Every structure is written in structure tokens, then in C-alpha cells.
Amino acid sequence: MSAPIQLRPDETFILNVGPQHPATHGVLRVKMQMDGEYIVKSETVLGYVHRMHEKMGENRTYAQFLPNLSRLDYLGALGYTHGHVLAIERAAGIEVPERAEYIRAITVELNRVASHLFWFGAFVMDLGGFSPLMYAIQDREHILDMLEAVTGARLTYCYYRFGGLYNDVDDNFIEAAKRFIPRMRKSLKKYDALVTGNIIFRKRLEGIAPVSAEMCRKYGATGPVARGSGINFDVRKNEPYSVYPEFDFDIPVYHECDSLARYRVRMDEMEQSLRIIEQGLEKLPDGPFMAEKKPKTIKLPVGDYYQAVETARGSFGIRIVSDGDKNAYRLKLRSPTYSNMHLFDEACEGMLIMDALAFMGSLDLVIPEIDR
Amino acid sequence: MGGYFSEILYGSKSLLVGMGITFREFFKPTVTVQYPYQTIKMSARFRGHIELIADAEGKPKCVVCGMCERACPSGCITLGSTSVEVEVDGKVKKKKILSKYELDFTKCSLCGQCVENCNFGALEFSKEYNLASTRKEDFHFNLLKRLEERNA
Ligand code: SF4
Ligand code: SF4
Numbered sequence: 014m015s016a017p018i019q020l021r022p023d024e025t026f027i028l029n030v031g032p033q034h035p036a037t038h039g040v041l042r043v044k045m046q047m048d049g050e051y052i053v054k055s056e057t058v059l060g061y062v063h064r065m066h067e068k069m070g071e072n073r074t075y076a077q078f079l080p081n082l083s084r085l086d087y088l089g090a091l092g093y094t095h096g097h098v099l100a101i102e103r104a105a106g107i108e109v110p111e112r113a114e115y116i117r118a119i120t121v122e123l124n125r126v127a128s129h130l131f132w133f134g135a136f137v138m139d140l141g142g143f144s145p146l147m148y149a150i151q152d153r154e155h156i157l158d159m160l161e162a163v164t165g166a167r168l169t170y171c172y173y174r175f176g177g178l179y180n181d182v183d184d185n186f187i188e189a190a191k192r193f194i195p196r197m198r199k200s201l202k203k204y205d206a207l208v209t210g211n212i213i214f215r216k217r218l219e220g221i222a223p224v225s226a227e228m229c230r231k232y233g234a235t236g237p238v239a240r241g242s243g244i245n246f247d248v249r250k251n252e253p254y255s256v257y258p259e260f261d262f263d264i265p266v267y268h269e270c271d272s273l274a275r276y277r278v279r280m281d282e283m284e285q286s287l288r289i290i291e292q293g294l295e296k297l298p299d300g301p302f303m304a305e306k307k308p309k310t311i312k313l314p315v316g317d318y319y320q321a322v323e324t325a326r327g328s329f330g331i332r333i334v335s336d337g338d339k340n341a342y343r344l345k346l347r348s349p350t351y352s353n354m355h356l357f358d359e360a361c362e363g364m365l366i367m368d369a370l371a372f373m374g375s376l377d378l379v380i381p382e383i384d385r
Numbered sequence: 386m387g388g389y390f391s392e393i394l395y396g397s398k399s400l401l402v403g404m405g406i407t408f409r410e411f412f413k414p415t416v417t418v419q420y421p422y423q424t425i426k427m428s429a430r431f432r433g434h435i436e437l438i439a440d441a442e443g444k445p446k447c448v449v450c451g452m453c454e455r456a457c458p459s460g461c462i463t464l465g466s467t468s469v470e471v472e473v474d475g476k477v478k479k480k481k482i483l484s485k486y487e488l489d490f491t492k493c494s495l496c497g498q499c500v501e502n503c504n505f506g507a508l509e510f511s512k513e514y515n516l517a518s519t520r521k522e523d524f525h526f527n528l529l530k531r532l533e534e535r536n537a
Contacts, residue, residue: 077458080496144407151416158428165432165510171496179497180430207406212396 025053028366032061041380043357050365055358063384070344075101075311076175078344083169085348086382089128090170091121091160092324096331098173099254100320104313104333105175112300113177114256119190119293120160120172122286126197127156128325129279129286132377136276137208139374140217145208152200159189175311176304190294194287201283209280218273222372224360225270232359233352236327237282238376241275243268248323259296260289272375279377312339326350326377350376351383421515432495433511437486437528443536445529446507449481453499453508459492462499483529490516490524 031042040061046054066085070078082097083090095117102109130153134146157167163182164172172179208214229239239246247264249257265281267274313335321330327349334343353376361369418425427433437445449466465485470477500508518524 073458076498077456079498080458080494084494144410148410154416162428162430165428165430165497166495169494171494179501203406207403210399211403212392212399 024048032058041354041378041383045366045369047366050367052361052364052366052369055361055369057354057358060384062381064381066385067344067346070346071341074339075313075341078340079174080169080171083166083171084381085346085385086128086324086326086350086379087168088131088379089124089325090168091117091124091172092322093329094170094173095121095255096320096322096324096329098175099322100318100331100333101175101311101313103320104316104318104335105308105311107176107304107307109176109304110301111256111298112181113302113304115293115297116178116182116302117173118256118260119290119297120163122289122293123156123160123190124170125325126283126286126290127153127160129283130156132279132325133204133208136374136377137214140214140371142208142211142214145204148200148203148207152197155189155193155196159186159193162186162189174303176307178302181302187294187297190290194291197283197287201280204280209276215273217368217371218271218276218375220269220271220273221368222272222360222364222375223270224356228356228360232356234327234356235349235352236323236325236377237275237278238327238353238356240264240266240278241375242270246328248321248328252321254320254322256293257289260292262288272372275375275377310339312337313341321347324349326379326382327353346385348382348385350378350380351385354378354383427512427514431510431512431514432497433513434490434493434495434516434526435488435499435508435528436511437532438507438509439532439536445483445486445532446505447483447486447503448505448507449483450505452502452504456498456502458496458498459494461489461493463487463489486528488526488528490526491521 025046025048028045028047029042030045032040042058042061044056044058045052064084066081069081073081079094079097082094085093101107130149134149137145160170161167163180163186164170165179166172224234224238224242226239226242226244228234229242229244234242235246235248243266245264245266248254249262250264262285265278265285267277313333315337316335318333318335319330321328323329328347329349330345330347332343332345332347333341336342357369357373357376361372364372437447440446449464451464454462454464463485464483464487466481467484468479468481471480472478495510497510500510516524
């Protein structure tokens with residue numbers, strides 16, 4: 014635990030972390046006022062890769078906006094495109110075939126595992142362990158290969174369409190996914206023995222960087238960050254969408270509020286995602302993968318629409334205000350990392366800088382998604 | 386005091402377990418490929434940049450309807466056409482043929498809207514991924530010329 018610090022303003026200095034610090038996985042800048050190794054005050058500076066996705070959404074037709082969504086969070090892109098197509102489908106009243114929804118759920122969960130795997134590797138690397146990243150990437154490669162074979166892309170997918178999918182999955186994909194599940198379960202056990210039990214790892218995370226449930230509510234933090242603070246909230250359970258009510262899965266919640274709790278939530282979530290994939294593959298119905306009745310150009314009735322989905326990082330919301338035209342009058346993207354990151358400034362006060370970097374890793378920040 | 390020693394014991398054990406795992410990984414087969422000496426085959430649905438499809442005579446199938454140009458979110462496609470007179474069943478008719486198909490690959494997001502919006506099956510994705518250059522102009526593709534080169 015960090016000791017209380019004696020504030021002597023004449024002895025502090027400013028440490029500039031970033032804007033291109035390797036430990037922050039993106040272009041984020043943190044201005045830290047330091048007293049020796051302790052942080053007195055920190056200020057996150059955003060906007061280095063801002064691309065005006067919301068404005069683009071207002072100037073493009075709904076279909077043309079599809080590729081943008083996968084550029085928000087390049088590690089778990091499918092979840093974001095899922096939110097967009099769900100919002101439009103609900104607003105325009107398009108019926109989606111069941112098969113398409115099942116495939117969406119399977120691919121989103123695969124993508125979630127891939128995203129968590131990469132986070133796991135990068136997080137341990139932040140703490141100074143290199144090999145786990147290699148093992149995690151090796152497992153993730155299997156998922157990327159599978160998704161590439163069905164979507165045609167490895168990271169920035171543009172797979173879902175209004176009313177269904179771009180293309181159906183084939184038997185090869187189903188076989189590969191079935192083979193992947195036991196492999197991943199074995200790997201999870203390996204990671205557990207290699208990393209979770211490691212004494213250095215535990216010493217750097219246990220009891221470090223407590224984030225109270227109160228603080229999560231204050232900043233609107235969601236996803237594994239909130240669930241590591243004892244808040245049992247997951248959009249898949251609390252506001253069910255797609256075919257998630259059909260699946261039997263648990264929401265891992267930890268009450269320790271420290272960095273280790275956030276780590277544990279994500280590790281458990283991978284197992285839960287595997288369970289969803291397993292059930293999805295089993296139940297996958299036959300049928301069309303694209304709705305038969307759907308308008309050629311999508312025009313939403315005048316109104317205000319919102320859809321939230323649970324992505325790998327938390328609750329992602331898309332709000333569309335339509336004036337009846339081919340494109341949105343106003344489009345707002347609520348991205349989970351943006352809220353999750355903002356508790357960093359308050360929570361890291363009085364922390365050692367090395368603990369703060371570990372804490373930042375445990376928040377799982379993807380910067381393009383903050384600077385959308 | 387007991388806690389101190391048990392922690393040392395636990396710590397040493399955890400490190401040994403970890404080292405055992407990394408040691409075993411030593412003897413696993415290599416999974417990496419020595420690019421560029423070795424390459425892997427792209428999957429059937431891999432999306433490279435777009436390419437025109439030729440008909441039986443080697444001419445582009447494209448009828449210059451402009452759907453792809455309009456569908457593209459980033460405005461990467463520029464079309465040009467000339468009109469020629471052709472005889473169909475003894476009658477002279479005007480017909481548009483493709484004279485220019487330019488793709489600005491610097492802006493393309495590989496979304497596939499152009500291919501999906503083409504009702505004449507005139508576009509496909511190439512499997513090309515070895516695209517590296519220090520000059521921007523190298524990514525302004527003249528697809529008509531590429532098609533002719535492929536035919537030649
Ligand atoms: S793939 Fe998308 S961005 Fe690229 S040319 Fe086609 S429509 Fe335009
Ligand atoms: S949509 Fe097809 S036929 Fe029409 S201009 Fe484009 S490539 Fe040619």
C-alpha cells in the first residue's frame with residue numbers, strides 16, 4: 014500500500030507520460046504531478062487520434078457508416094458493429110433470421126475472447142513478463158484465422174448487415190470453433206498456473222488501486238472495471254438483446270475492487286464466452302442468414318433510438334436521432350473506455366507510479382475508442 | 386514470522402511452476418512463418434483491394450451504372466465512360482463502355498459495399514496483400530489497365 018504523502022508544492026515536478034508511451038497502447042497523454050515516485054495529481058489529455066466518427070455518421074447513410082464502427086475498438090470490433098445493426102434493425106422494424114443472430118452471438122463472443130487474450134498478454138507485459146504475450150497471441154491467432162475465413166478481415170470487420178450477415182458461416186468455421194474451445198480451456202489453465210499464481214504478479218496487483226463501486230457509478234464505468242468493484246451489471250443480462258437470453262452463462266463479479274479483481278473478471282469472462290460459443294454452435298439453427306424483406310435504402314422513421322450492447326470493455330451505446338432522412342440527424346456513440354478511463358485521475362492520487370501504470374493496464378484502455 | 390516463510394515457500398513454488406511451463410513451450414513446434422521467404426495462402430473470402438472481372442471476351446463486365454461509385458463510403462472510386470454505337474439486331478444503338486476505373490486505395494476501408502452493390506457481378510476482391518510503398522501515388526490503381534495487363 015502506498016503511504017500518505019506530504020505535500021510540499023515546491024518539491025513536485027511534472028512527469029509527462031505519453032503521448033506515445035509504449036505502456037499505454039495508443040496515443041494517450043497523462044500529465045502527472047509527482048512528489049518523488051508518488052503521484053500528487055494526474056490529468057489525462059485526450060484527442061490525439063480523434064477522427065470525428067459521430068460527425069461522419071451524420072453525413073453518411075446508415076449502411077455507409079458500417080465500416081466506421083469497427084475502427085472504434087480494433088481489438089473487439091464486432092461488438093460495436095453489432096450495436097449499430099441492432100439499433101437500426103429495431104428502429105426500421107427489420108426481422109432478423111435466427112441463424113444470423115446466433116452467428117452474431119458466436120462471432121461476438123469469439124471476438125471478446127480474442128480481445129481479452131490480447132489484453133491479458135499486454136497487461137502482463139506492462140508488468141514486465143514477456144512470454145505470456147506470445148502464448149496469448151498464439152491462441153488469439155486461431156480466432157483471427159477463423160474470423161478471417163468468414164468475414165474476410167482480421168481486425169476491422171465489416172461483417173454484419175442490416176437484416177443479417179454479409180455471408181454465411183461454413184462447416185470449416187464450425188469445426189474450427191469446436192476444436193478451439195478445448196484448446197482455449199487448456200490454455201486458460203496454463204495462464205492460471207503461469208501468471209495468476211505468480212508471486213511477483215500478485216504482489217503488484219493485490220490490494221493495489223482500489224476503485225470503489227461508488228467511484229464506478231460516479232464516472233459511469235462499466236464492464237470488467239465495474240464488475241471488479243462488485244457491481245453486477247452486464248448488458249447481456251440486464252437489458253438482454255439478440256439471442257443472449259437463450260444461453261446459460263454467468264456474470265463473474267469480484268468484490269475486492271483491486272487490480273487483481275479486474276484481472277480475474279476478464280479471465281473468468283473468457284470461460285463464460287467459451288460456454289456461450291459452445292451452446293451457440295450446438296443450437297445453431299438452419300435457415301437463411303439474411304432477412305428477405307428489407308428496404309433497399311434504409312430510412313428510419315422520425316424519432317430517437319438507443320441501443321446498448323456489452324462489448325469486451327463494457328457497455329457501448331449508440332443513440333440515433335432521425336429526422337426521417339437517409340442519414341442520422343444526430344449520432345452519439347457512448348464508448349465504455351472513455352468512462353472507464355476517467356476514474357484514473359481520481360483513483361491514482363497518492364499512488365506509486367509503477368502501481369499507476371499497472372492500474373492503467375487493468376482498465377484495458379483502447380485509445381481509438383476514447384478518441385472516436 | 387510463519388507467514389514470512391510460507392510466503393517465500395509459496396513464491397518459490399509459483400516461480401518454479403511458471404518456469405516449468407515456459408520450459409515445456411521450448412519443445413513445442415514452431416508456429417511462425419518466415420515472411421517474406423514463406424507466405425501463407427489467403428482465405429477464400431479475404432478482402433484485398435477490388436479488381437474488375439472480365440467477361441468471356443476479356444472485356445470488363447462493368448456496364449458503368451455507377452452503383453459502386455455511389456455506395457462507397459469514402460469516395461474511392463472514379464468512373465469514366467465513352468459512348469459507342471453498336472449494332473444490335475440491325476439497329477444502331479448507343480452504348481456506354483467503361484473508359485476509366487480508378488480506385489484510390491489510400492482511402493479504401495475494404496468494407497465491400499462496392500462489390501455488394503454491383504448487380505452485374507463485375508467486381509471482386511483480389512488476394513493481394515503485399516502492398517507496401519513510400520509513395521502515395523502507388524496506391525492510385527487504374528483497374529482497367531490492371532485488367533488489360535492480366536489479359537495480356
Ligand atoms: S471496399 Fe468500400 S471503401 Fe473500398 S472501394 Fe469498395 S466501397 Fe469503397
Ligand atoms: S456497380 Fe458494377 S456495373 Fe455498376 S459501375 Fe460499378 S462495377 Fe460497373
